[in-house]
Amino acid sequence: MRKRIYWLLPNLESATRTMNELLLARIAEQHIHFVASEGVDMTGLHAANVLQTSDLVQAAQTGLLLGAGLGAAAGVAVAYNLGAHTPAGVVIAMAGLGAVLGTWSSSMIGSSTPSRRLTRFQPALNQGQYLLMVDVPRTRVTEIEELLARTRPEAHFEGLEPNVPAFP
Structure with missing residues (x-):
């Protein structure tokens, strides 16, 4: 340390x-x-x-958490509305996509802060x-x-x- x-x-x-x-x-x-x-x-x-x-690392961490949370929420909404056969798979996939997009977009902002x-x-x-x-x-x-x-x-x-x- x-x-x-x-x-x-x-x-x-x-x-x-x-x-x-x-x-x-x-x-x-x-x-x-x-x-x-x-x-x-x-x-x-x-x-x-x-x-x-810069605040790149902190922004990426925040984006990861927010993106995963919003992606999971969107996955629940999609699975509920479409009546998916594997709702857990939809939620996990949307959470993963949200995490990736949240990390990427937040790190772009954080690198300039x-x-x-x-x-x-x-x-x-x-x-x-x-x-x-x-x-x-x-x-x-x-x-x-x-x-x-x-x-x-x-x-x-x-x-x-x-x-x-x-x-x-």
Whole structure:
């Protein structure tokens, strides 16, 4: 299980040095994510992808549940009105179709919606700062926080997310 640590860094030089320090501390690059405003130079940094910067995963989960529920309800209505010989099959098929369509449509919307987890950082990002999100094992949280506090006095610790989502 991992925890996500948030840090705000003032400039590209500080962000690059921080990334190098984390790599030397044996944090894999795939667990280091940087976010900055559009148009800000991210050369040499591992930029966060759409899974970390949008609400895609949460929207897909919501769409799956709502789609399956609505599909099942439509399946019950169809089976009742048509007098189907296998009403359970109709309900299951419609629930599956609803789940697929709900997941697809919701994920399309979620991929274009900024992450609610990152909205509190938007003013700093608009000022040109860099947001570091580093996912570390629970046993190393204190060690990594102390490393960054000691080596990056210009950076600001912005909190800890107790549960890192499985996908981003």
